[in-house]
Amino acid sequence: MFGQRPFVIGAAWPGMFINPSKGSRPLIEGWDGSETMIDKTVASLEEAVAGIFDGATVMIGGFGTAGQPAELIDALIAQGAKDLTIVNNNAGNGDIGLAALLNARRVKKIICSFPRQADSHVFDALYRAGEIELELVPQGNLAARIQAAGAGLGAIFTPTGYGTLLAEGKETREIDGKHYVLEYPIKADFALIKALKGDRWGNLIYRKAARNFGPIMATAAAVTIAQVSEIVPLGALDPEVIVTPGIFVQRVVAIGNAVAQAA
Amino acid sequence: MNKLTRDQMAERVARDIPEGSYVNLGIGLPTKVANYLPKEREIFLHSENGLLGMGEAPEPGEEDPELINAGKEPVTLLEGGSFFHHGDSFAMMRGGHLDICVLGAFQVSASGDLANWHTGAPGAIPAVGGAMDLAVGAKQVFVMMDLLTKTGESKLVEACSYPLTGVGCVDRIYTDVAVIDVTPDGLVVRELVEGNSFDELQRIVPVPLKMASLAAAA
Numbered sequence: 001m002f003g004q005r006p007f008v009i010g011a012a013w014p015g016m017f018i019n020p021s022k023g024s025r026p027l028i029e030g031w032d033g034s035e036t037m038i039d040k041t042v043a044s045l046e047e048a049v050a051g052i053f054d055g056a057t058v059m060i061g062g063f064g065t066a067g068q069p070a071e072l073i074d075a076l077i078a079q080g081a082k083d084l085t086i087v088n089n090n091a092g093n094g095d096i097g098l099a100a101l102l103n104a105r106r107v108k109k110i111i112c113s114f115p116r117q118a119d120s121h122v123f124d125a126l127y128r129a130g131e132i133e134l135e136l137v138p139q140g141n142l143a144a145r146i147q148a149a150g151a152g153l154g155a156i157f158t159p160t161g162y163g164t165l166l167a168e169g170k171e172t173r174e175i176d177g178k179h180y181v182l183e184y185p186i187k188a189d190f191a192l193i194k195a196l197k198g199d200r201w202g203n204l205i206y207r208k209a210a211r212n213f214g215p216i217m218a219t220a221a222a223v224t225i226a227q228v229s230e231i232v233p234l235g236a237l238d239p240e241v242i243v244t245p246g247i248f249v250q251r252v253v254a255i256g257n258a259v260a261q262a263a
Numbered sequence: 264m265n266k267l268t269r270d271q272m273a274e275r276v277a278r279d280i281p282e283g284s285y286v287n288l289g290i291g292l293p294t295k296v297a298n299y300l301p302k303e304r305e306i307f308l309h310s311e312n313g314l315l316g317m318g319e320a321p322e323p324g325e326e327d328p329e330l331i332n333a334g335k336e337p338v339t340l341l342e343g344g345s346f347f348h349h350g351d352s353f354a355m356m357r358g359g360h361l362d363i364c365v366l367g368a369f370q371v372s373a374s375g376d377l378a379n380w381h382t383g384a385p386g387a388i389p390a391v392g393g394a395m396d397l398a399v400g401a402k403q404v405f406v407m408m409d410l411l412t413k414t415g416e417s418k419l420v421e422a423c424s425y426p427l428t429g430v431g432c433v434d435r436i437y438t439d440v441a442v443i444d445v446t447p448d449g450l451v452v453r454e455l456v457e458g459n460s461f462d463e464l465q466r467i468v469p470v471p472l473k474m475a476s477l478a479a480a481a
Contacts, residue, residue, distance in 0.1 A: 063312040063349075064335040066328060089349075116390040117335075127388055136389050139311065140353035140396030147350045159399045160357060163430035165381070166391065179430075208346055209313050210329040215348040243348070 039200045041231050041252045045075035048225050048253040052081045052190050059087040059217040060098060061193035067210035069194040069227045070097040071255045082106045087186055089139060089213060091115035091123035102126060111186060113139035138166060141183055143216060149185035150219025158183050191221030198228040202249030203242045218248040225251045265458040266439040274299040276365055276407055276437050280306055284362040287397055290334040293365035293407050309361055311393040313352050316344025357400040364401035368408045370423040373470040375433040375445035378425035398429030410438040417468050440464060451475050
Protein backbone atom coordinates (compact mmCIF):
# COMPACT_ATOMS: atom_id res chain seq x y z
CA MET A 1 0.00 0.00 0.00
CA PHE A 2 2.86 2.35 0.72
CA GLY A 3 4.34 1.79 -2.70
CA GLN A 4 1.38 3.69 -4.16
CA ARG A 5 2.49 6.93 -2.60
CA PRO A 6 5.36 9.07 -3.75
CA PHE A 7 8.14 8.64 -1.23
CA VAL A 8 11.28 10.47 -0.39
CA ILE A 9 14.48 8.62 0.27
CA GLY A 10 16.91 10.44 2.46
CA ALA A 11 16.24 13.79 4.02
CA ALA A 12 13.03 15.57 3.24
CA TRP A 13 13.55 19.01 1.71
CA PRO A 14 14.89 21.59 4.04
CA GLY A 15 12.34 24.26 4.64
CA MET A 16 9.56 22.31 3.05
CA PHE A 17 6.92 24.23 4.97
CA ILE A 18 8.23 27.54 3.73
CA ASN A 19 6.53 28.40 0.50
CA PRO A 20 7.02 32.14 0.29
CA SER A 21 5.36 32.72 -3.03
CA LYS A 22 3.24 29.88 -4.18
CA GLY A 23 3.41 29.56 -7.92
CA SER A 24 6.71 31.38 -8.40
CA ARG A 25 10.07 29.71 -8.24
CA PRO A 26 10.98 28.85 -4.61
CA LEU A 27 14.31 29.86 -3.12
CA ILE A 28 14.97 26.50 -1.47
CA GLU A 29 17.65 24.54 -3.25
CA GLY A 30 16.58 21.02 -4.11
CA TRP A 31 12.89 21.83 -4.03
CA ASP A 32 11.15 22.18 -7.37
CA GLY A 33 8.17 23.94 -5.86
CA SER A 34 5.92 20.92 -5.92
CA GLU A 35 3.70 20.10 -2.99
CA THR A 36 3.41 16.43 -2.40
CA MET A 37 2.64 14.33 0.60
CA ILE A 38 5.73 13.71 2.70
CA ASP A 39 6.24 10.01 3.05
CA LYS A 40 9.38 8.69 4.70
CA THR A 41 8.23 5.11 4.53
CA VAL A 42 10.06 2.86 2.11
CA ALA A 43 8.72 -0.38 0.73
CA SER A 44 11.71 -2.66 1.25
CA LEU A 45 14.72 -3.21 3.46
CA GLU A 46 16.83 -2.89 0.32
CA GLU A 47 15.56 0.65 -0.24
CA ALA A 48 15.97 1.38 3.43
CA VAL A 49 19.74 0.80 3.36
CA ALA A 50 20.34 2.25 -0.11
CA GLY A 51 23.22 4.69 -0.28
CA ILE A 52 25.18 3.48 2.73
CA PHE A 53 28.67 3.95 1.37
CA ASP A 54 32.04 2.33 1.96
CA GLY A 55 33.80 3.95 4.91
CA ALA A 56 30.57 5.31 6.42
CA THR A 57 30.05 5.69 10.16
CA VAL A 58 26.91 3.77 11.08
CA MET A 59 25.24 3.84 14.47
CA ILE A 60 23.31 0.70 15.30
CA GLY A 61 20.79 0.73 18.13
CA GLY A 62 20.42 -2.01 20.70
CA PHE A 63 21.70 -3.27 24.01
CA GLY A 64 22.83 -6.78 23.23
CA THR A 65 20.06 -8.03 20.99
CA ALA A 66 17.29 -5.97 22.63
CA GLY A 67 16.53 -3.20 20.19
CA GLN A 68 19.09 -4.37 17.67
CA PRO A 69 17.68 -3.81 14.14
CA ALA A 70 18.59 -7.28 12.91
CA GLU A 71 16.66 -7.03 9.63
CA LEU A 72 18.32 -3.74 8.67
CA ILE A 73 21.72 -5.21 9.50
CA ASP A 74 20.99 -8.22 7.29
CA ALA A 75 20.01 -5.81 4.52
CA LEU A 76 23.25 -3.90 5.03
CA ILE A 77 25.23 -7.13 4.75
CA ALA A 78 23.43 -7.87 1.47
CA GLN A 79 23.97 -4.29 0.29
CA GLY A 80 27.73 -4.74 0.61
CA ALA A 81 29.08 -1.51 2.13
CA LYS A 82 32.49 -2.09 3.70
CA ASP A 83 35.18 -0.41 5.83
CA LEU A 84 32.43 0.75 8.13
CA THR A 85 32.85 2.36 11.52
CA ILE A 86 30.11 0.98 13.74
CA VAL A 87 28.81 2.63 16.91
CA ASN A 88 26.93 0.26 19.21
CA ASN A 89 26.92 -0.53 22.91
CA ASN A 90 28.32 -3.99 22.30
CA ALA A 91 30.24 -5.80 19.58
CA GLY A 92 27.80 -8.47 18.53
CA ASN A 93 26.18 -11.48 20.17
CA GLY A 94 26.24 -15.00 18.81
CA ASP A 95 26.42 -15.20 15.02
CA ILE A 96 23.52 -13.03 13.92
CA GLY A 97 22.88 -9.31 13.42
CA LEU A 98 25.88 -7.17 14.28
CA ALA A 99 28.02 -10.29 14.80
CA ALA A 100 27.20 -11.39 11.24
CA LEU A 101 28.19 -7.95 9.90
CA LEU A 102 31.52 -8.26 11.71
CA ASN A 103 31.93 -11.81 10.48
CA ALA A 104 31.39 -10.60 6.90
CA ARG A 105 34.50 -8.39 7.41
CA ARG A 106 32.63 -5.16 6.70
CA VAL A 107 33.68 -3.34 9.85
CA LYS A 108 37.08 -1.71 10.25
CA LYS A 109 36.38 -0.05 13.58
CA ILE A 110 33.87 -0.38 16.38
CA ILE A 111 33.09 2.26 18.99
CA CYS A 112 31.41 0.59 21.97
CA SER A 113 31.35 0.22 25.75
CA PHE A 114 31.10 -3.50 26.31
CA PRO A 115 32.54 -5.68 23.54
CA ARG A 116 33.46 -8.73 25.60
CA GLN A 117 30.53 -10.93 26.51
CA ALA A 118 29.89 -14.62 26.86
CA ASP A 119 28.75 -14.81 23.23
CA SER A 120 31.02 -12.24 21.54
CA HIS A 121 33.22 -14.87 19.89
CA VAL A 122 33.09 -13.24 16.43
CA PHE A 123 34.42 -9.93 17.75
CA ASP A 124 36.92 -11.63 20.08
CA ALA A 125 38.53 -13.54 17.19
CA LEU A 126 38.73 -10.46 14.92
CA TYR A 127 40.17 -8.34 17.73
CA ARG A 128 42.79 -10.91 18.69
CA ALA A 129 43.75 -11.25 15.02
CA GLY A 130 44.15 -7.46 14.78
CA GLU A 131 41.45 -7.27 12.13
CA ILE A 132 39.23 -4.76 13.88
CA GLU A 133 39.97 -1.51 15.66
CA LEU A 134 38.28 -0.90 19.02
CA GLU A 135 37.49 2.45 20.63
CA LEU A 136 36.29 1.62 24.12
CA VAL A 137 34.03 4.29 25.60
CA PRO A 138 32.32 4.22 29.01
CA GLN A 139 28.64 3.64 28.32
CA GLY A 140 27.43 6.97 29.68
CA ASN A 141 30.09 8.84 27.72
CA LEU A 142 29.00 6.96 24.61
CA ALA A 143 25.43 8.14 25.22
CA ALA A 144 26.48 11.69 26.09
CA ARG A 145 28.77 12.01 23.06
CA ILE A 146 25.98 10.80 20.80
CA GLN A 147 23.59 13.28 22.42
CA ALA A 148 26.18 16.05 22.04
CA ALA A 149 26.36 15.36 18.30
CA GLY A 150 22.59 15.38 18.02
CA ALA A 151 22.33 18.60 19.98
CA GLY A 152 24.99 20.41 17.99
CA LEU A 153 27.46 20.76 20.86
CA GLY A 154 31.17 21.08 20.14
CA ALA A 155 32.29 18.96 23.09
CA ILE A 156 31.31 18.00 26.61
CA PHE A 157 33.04 17.84 29.97
CA THR A 158 32.17 14.55 31.68
CA PRO A 159 33.24 13.29 35.11
CA THR A 160 33.12 9.69 33.91
CA GLY A 161 36.50 8.14 33.32
CA TYR A 162 38.51 10.87 35.04
CA GLY A 163 41.79 9.46 36.34
CA THR A 164 41.43 6.21 34.37
CA LEU A 165 43.08 4.62 31.34
CA LEU A 166 40.14 5.70 29.19
CA ALA A 167 40.89 9.37 29.80
CA GLU A 168 44.62 9.14 29.22
CA GLY A 169 45.96 12.00 27.13
CA LYS A 170 42.62 13.82 27.20
CA GLU A 171 42.12 17.40 28.30
CA THR A 172 40.69 17.76 31.80
CA ARG A 173 39.25 20.63 33.77
CA GLU A 174 38.29 21.23 37.38
CA ILE A 175 34.88 22.83 37.60
CA ASP A 176 33.38 23.69 40.98
CA GLY A 177 35.83 21.36 42.73
CA LYS A 178 35.12 18.35 40.56
CA HIS A 179 37.24 16.85 37.79
CA TYR A 180 36.00 16.48 34.22
CA VAL A 181 37.33 15.06 30.96
CA LEU A 182 36.81 16.75 27.60
CA GLU A 183 35.07 14.40 25.16
CA TYR A 184 34.01 15.09 21.60
CA PRO A 185 30.69 14.31 19.94
CA ILE A 186 30.13 11.09 18.02
CA LYS A 187 28.08 11.68 14.90
CA ALA A 188 27.22 9.30 12.13
CA ASP A 189 26.38 9.21 8.46
CA PHE A 190 23.61 6.70 9.13
CA ALA A 191 21.77 5.29 12.13
CA LEU A 192 19.96 1.97 11.98
CA ILE A 193 17.42 1.67 14.78
CA LYS A 194 14.49 -0.49 15.80
CA ALA A 195 11.16 0.91 16.97
CA LEU A 196 7.72 -0.53 17.54
CA LYS A 197 5.57 1.77 15.41
CA GLY A 198 6.21 4.61 13.01
CA ASP A 199 4.21 6.84 10.70
CA ARG A 200 4.94 8.46 7.35
CA TRP A 201 6.41 11.55 9.01
CA GLY A 202 8.93 9.38 10.83
CA ASN A 203 7.44 9.69 14.32
CA LEU A 204 8.40 6.67 16.41
CA ILE A 205 7.45 4.84 19.55
CA TYR A 206 9.48 2.01 21.01
CA ARG A 207 8.90 -1.17 22.96
CA LYS A 208 10.11 -1.76 26.54
CA ALA A 209 13.89 -1.89 27.00
CA ALA A 210 14.43 -2.11 23.24
CA ARG A 211 14.32 1.70 23.28
CA ASN A 212 17.85 2.11 24.73
CA PHE A 213 20.10 3.92 22.20
CA GLY A 214 17.46 4.35 19.46
CA PRO A 215 16.15 7.82 20.34
CA ILE A 216 19.58 9.37 20.88
CA MET A 217 21.18 7.79 17.82
CA ALA A 218 18.29 9.09 15.72
CA THR A 219 19.37 12.63 16.64
CA ALA A 220 23.04 12.13 15.75
CA ALA A 221 22.98 10.70 12.23
CA ALA A 222 22.58 12.48 8.90
CA VAL A 223 20.22 9.72 7.80
CA THR A 224 18.29 7.76 10.41
CA ILE A 225 16.66 4.57 9.21
CA ALA A 226 14.08 2.97 11.48
CA GLN A 227 12.71 -0.52 11.16
CA VAL A 228 9.31 -0.79 12.80
CA SER A 229 6.92 -3.63 13.44
CA GLU A 230 4.07 -1.61 12.07
CA ILE A 231 3.55 1.58 10.06
CA VAL A 232 0.46 3.34 11.32
CA PRO A 233 -1.56 6.17 9.73
CA LEU A 234 -0.57 9.73 10.54
CA GLY A 235 -2.37 10.74 13.71
CA ALA A 236 -2.56 7.22 15.09
CA LEU A 237 0.37 7.85 17.43
CA ASP A 238 -0.65 9.93 20.44
CA PRO A 239 1.47 13.11 20.28
CA GLU A 240 1.90 12.87 24.05
CA VAL A 241 3.72 9.55 23.76
CA ILE A 242 5.78 9.98 20.60
CA VAL A 243 9.35 9.32 21.73
CA THR A 244 11.23 10.26 18.58
CA PRO A 245 9.70 13.13 16.60
CA GLY A 246 9.92 12.61 12.86
CA ILE A 247 12.41 15.43 12.33
CA PHE A 248 15.10 12.97 13.47
CA VAL A 249 14.05 10.20 11.09
CA GLN A 250 14.53 9.98 7.32
CA ARG A 251 13.37 6.48 6.40
CA VAL A 252 10.91 4.05 7.97
CA VAL A 253 10.52 0.45 6.90
CA ALA A 254 8.00 -2.05 8.22
CA ILE A 255 9.00 -5.59 9.08
CA GLY A 256 7.05 -8.37 10.73
CA ASN A 257 8.05 -8.78 14.34
CA ALA A 258 7.22 -11.84 16.35
CA VAL A 259 8.14 -10.26 19.67
CA ALA A 260 5.89 -7.26 19.23
CA GLN A 261 3.03 -9.32 17.91
CA ALA A 262 3.23 -11.67 20.87
CA ALA A 263 3.10 -8.82 23.36
CA MET B 264 38.33 -15.92 60.00
CA ASN B 265 34.63 -16.57 59.75
CA LYS B 266 33.28 -15.80 56.32
CA LEU B 267 29.84 -14.98 55.02
CA THR B 268 28.57 -16.88 52.02
CA ARG B 269 27.72 -14.88 48.92
CA ASP B 270 24.04 -15.04 49.80
CA GLN B 271 24.74 -13.86 53.34
CA MET B 272 26.74 -10.95 51.91
CA ALA B 273 23.80 -10.07 49.67
CA GLU B 274 21.46 -10.25 52.65
CA ARG B 275 23.78 -8.00 54.66
CA VAL B 276 23.89 -5.32 51.93
CA ALA B 277 20.12 -5.50 51.50
CA ARG B 278 19.64 -4.62 55.20
CA ASP B 279 21.24 -1.19 54.56
CA ILE B 280 19.07 -0.16 51.63
CA PRO B 281 16.33 2.10 52.93
CA GLU B 282 12.79 2.39 51.67
CA GLY B 283 12.37 4.90 48.89
CA SER B 284 15.91 4.66 47.59
CA TYR B 285 16.86 4.58 43.94
CA VAL B 286 19.40 1.81 43.56
CA ASN B 287 21.52 0.30 40.82
CA LEU B 288 22.85 -3.20 41.41
CA GLY B 289 25.90 -4.02 39.29
CA ILE B 290 26.34 -7.14 37.22
CA GLY B 291 27.41 -10.31 39.06
CA LEU B 292 27.38 -10.64 42.85
CA PRO B 293 25.52 -7.33 43.49
CA THR B 294 22.55 -8.62 41.46
CA LYS B 295 21.92 -11.10 44.30
CA VAL B 296 21.07 -8.24 46.66
CA ALA B 297 17.67 -7.95 44.95
CA ASN B 298 16.77 -11.40 46.26
CA TYR B 299 16.99 -10.12 49.85
CA LEU B 300 15.18 -6.80 49.62
CA PRO B 301 12.02 -7.24 51.72
CA LYS B 302 8.93 -7.25 49.52
CA GLU B 303 7.14 -4.74 51.75
CA ARG B 304 9.97 -2.19 51.38
CA GLU B 305 9.48 0.02 48.29
CA ILE B 306 12.83 0.37 46.57
CA PHE B 307 13.34 1.54 43.00
CA LEU B 308 15.80 -0.62 41.11
CA HIS B 309 17.41 1.08 38.12
CA SER B 310 18.92 -0.78 35.20
CA GLU B 311 21.31 1.10 32.91
CA ASN B 312 19.57 -0.15 29.77
CA GLY B 313 16.55 2.00 30.52
CA LEU B 314 14.42 0.61 33.35
CA LEU B 315 13.30 2.05 36.64
CA GLY B 316 11.19 -0.11 38.90
CA MET B 317 12.78 -3.35 37.77
CA GLY B 318 11.15 -6.46 39.19
CA GLU B 319 12.31 -10.01 39.65
CA ALA B 320 12.92 -12.67 37.02
CA PRO B 321 9.80 -13.69 35.10
CA GLU B 322 8.15 -17.09 35.43
CA PRO B 323 9.57 -19.66 33.00
CA GLY B 324 7.93 -19.14 29.63
CA GLU B 325 7.17 -15.47 30.38
CA GLU B 326 10.59 -14.14 29.33
CA ASP B 327 10.61 -11.17 26.95
CA PRO B 328 13.85 -10.56 24.99
CA GLU B 329 13.08 -6.84 25.05
CA LEU B 330 12.74 -6.72 28.83
CA ILE B 331 16.19 -7.46 30.19
CA ASN B 332 18.60 -6.14 32.81
CA ALA B 333 22.16 -4.83 32.41
CA GLY B 334 23.43 -8.41 32.50
CA LYS B 335 21.04 -9.15 29.60
CA GLU B 336 18.95 -11.52 31.73
CA PRO B 337 15.14 -11.45 31.48
CA VAL B 338 13.44 -9.37 34.17
CA THR B 339 10.01 -7.86 34.83
CA LEU B 340 8.81 -4.32 35.42
CA LEU B 341 6.89 -3.39 38.56
CA GLU B 342 3.63 -1.50 38.45
CA GLY B 343 4.69 2.14 38.25
CA GLY B 344 7.95 1.27 36.51
CA SER B 345 9.15 3.15 33.44
CA PHE B 346 11.25 2.83 30.30
CA PHE B 347 13.58 5.55 28.99
CA HIS B 348 16.47 5.97 26.58
CA HIS B 349 20.17 5.75 27.30
CA GLY B 350 20.66 9.49 27.60
CA ASP B 351 18.14 9.70 30.42
CA SER B 352 19.37 6.49 32.00
CA PHE B 353 22.93 7.77 32.29
CA ALA B 354 21.72 11.20 33.41
CA MET B 355 20.17 9.34 36.35
CA MET B 356 23.53 7.71 37.02
CA ARG B 357 25.99 10.50 36.31
CA GLY B 358 23.74 13.28 37.54
CA GLY B 359 23.66 12.09 41.14
CA HIS B 360 20.04 10.93 41.09
CA LEU B 361 20.72 7.39 42.25
CA ASP B 362 21.03 7.04 46.01
CA ILE B 363 23.07 3.87 46.03
CA CYS B 364 24.94 1.70 43.59
CA VAL B 365 26.42 -1.65 44.54
CA LEU B 366 29.42 -2.79 42.52
CA GLY B 367 31.79 -5.71 42.51
CA ALA B 368 35.54 -5.04 42.66
CA PHE B 369 38.96 -6.45 41.89
CA GLN B 370 40.53 -3.96 44.29
CA VAL B 371 39.65 -0.96 46.45
CA SER B 372 42.31 1.41 47.73
CA ALA B 373 42.57 3.04 51.15
CA SER B 374 41.38 6.31 49.60
CA GLY B 375 38.39 4.71 47.91
CA ASP B 376 39.76 4.23 44.40
CA LEU B 377 37.92 1.42 42.65
CA ALA B 378 39.27 -1.09 40.13
CA ASN B 379 36.64 -3.40 38.71
CA TRP B 380 36.62 -3.30 34.90
CA HIS B 381 39.90 -4.57 33.50
CA THR B 382 42.75 -6.72 34.72
CA GLY B 383 45.09 -5.08 32.24
CA ALA B 384 46.45 -8.55 31.44
CA PRO B 385 47.96 -8.95 27.98
CA GLY B 386 45.37 -10.40 25.61
CA ALA B 387 42.46 -9.46 27.86
CA ILE B 388 39.72 -7.72 25.88
CA PRO B 389 38.67 -4.66 27.86
CA ALA B 390 34.98 -3.93 28.47
CA VAL B 391 33.80 -1.13 30.73
CA GLY B 392 30.04 -0.78 30.24
CA GLY B 393 28.46 1.57 32.76
CA ALA B 394 30.82 0.94 35.68
CA MET B 395 32.68 4.25 35.40
CA ASP B 396 29.45 6.24 35.23
CA LEU B 397 28.06 4.54 38.34
CA ALA B 398 31.33 5.02 40.21
CA VAL B 399 31.34 8.79 39.71
CA GLY B 400 27.61 9.37 39.76
CA ALA B 401 25.76 7.55 42.51
CA LYS B 402 25.39 9.41 45.83
CA GLN B 403 26.79 6.39 47.65
CA VAL B 404 28.97 3.72 46.10
CA PHE B 405 28.91 0.39 47.92
CA VAL B 406 31.38 -2.30 46.97
CA MET B 407 30.67 -5.93 47.58
CA MET B 408 33.61 -8.31 47.43
CA ASP B 409 35.49 -11.09 49.14
CA LEU B 410 38.27 -9.52 51.18
CA LEU B 411 40.88 -11.89 49.77
CA THR B 412 41.62 -13.09 46.26
CA LYS B 413 41.56 -16.79 45.50
CA THR B 414 45.30 -16.81 46.15
CA GLY B 415 44.94 -15.09 49.51
CA GLU B 416 45.94 -11.49 48.77
CA SER B 417 43.96 -8.60 50.20
CA LYS B 418 41.77 -6.81 47.69
CA LEU B 419 41.79 -3.83 50.01
CA VAL B 420 45.11 -2.20 49.13
CA GLU B 421 47.16 0.96 49.61
CA ALA B 422 46.98 1.71 45.86
CA CYS B 423 45.23 -0.30 43.16
CA SER B 424 47.50 -2.21 40.80
CA TYR B 425 44.66 -2.83 38.33
CA PRO B 426 43.42 -0.03 36.04
CA LEU B 427 41.02 2.28 37.88
CA THR B 428 37.28 2.55 37.35
CA GLY B 429 36.99 5.70 39.45
CA VAL B 430 39.10 7.83 41.78
CA GLY B 431 38.12 8.13 45.45
CA CYS B 432 34.57 7.04 44.70
CA VAL B 433 33.90 4.17 47.13
CA ASP B 434 31.98 4.90 50.33
CA ARG B 435 31.55 1.49 51.91
CA ILE B 436 32.93 -2.01 51.36
CA TYR B 437 30.90 -5.08 52.27
CA THR B 438 33.30 -7.99 52.46
CA ASP B 439 32.81 -11.57 53.55
CA VAL B 440 34.52 -10.86 56.88
CA ALA B 441 33.75 -7.22 57.73
CA VAL B 442 31.99 -4.03 56.66
CA ILE B 443 34.42 -1.17 56.17
CA ASP B 444 33.77 2.53 55.48
CA VAL B 445 36.07 4.74 53.45
CA THR B 446 36.26 8.04 55.34
CA PRO B 447 38.43 11.16 55.18
CA ASP B 448 40.15 9.72 58.27
CA GLY B 449 40.90 6.43 56.59
CA LEU B 450 39.30 3.01 56.61
CA VAL B 451 36.90 2.45 59.45
CA VAL B 452 35.65 -1.01 60.36
CA ARG B 453 31.90 -0.70 60.99
CA GLU B 454 31.15 -4.29 61.63
CA LEU B 455 32.97 -7.61 61.98
CA VAL B 456 31.41 -10.94 61.11
CA GLU B 457 30.63 -12.72 64.36
CA GLY B 458 33.68 -14.41 65.83
CA ASN B 459 36.22 -12.28 63.94
CA SER B 460 38.51 -9.88 65.77
CA PHE B 461 39.82 -6.52 64.66
CA ASP B 462 43.41 -7.68 65.16
CA GLU B 463 42.89 -10.69 62.93
CA LEU B 464 41.45 -8.44 60.23
CA GLN B 465 44.26 -5.90 60.50
CA ARG B 466 46.83 -8.70 60.13
CA ILE B 467 45.57 -9.57 56.63
CA VAL B 468 44.83 -6.04 55.37
CA PRO B 469 47.98 -4.13 54.40
CA VAL B 470 46.54 -0.69 55.16
CA PRO B 471 45.78 0.79 58.58
CA LEU B 472 42.23 0.25 59.85
CA LYS B 473 40.33 1.86 62.68
CA MET B 474 37.50 0.37 64.68
CA ALA B 475 34.32 2.39 64.36
CA SER B 476 33.79 2.94 68.10
CA LEU B 477 37.39 4.15 68.53
CA ALA B 478 37.16 6.33 65.43
CA ALA B 479 34.04 7.94 66.81
CA ALA B 480 35.76 8.60 70.13
CA ALA B 481 38.87 10.08 68.50
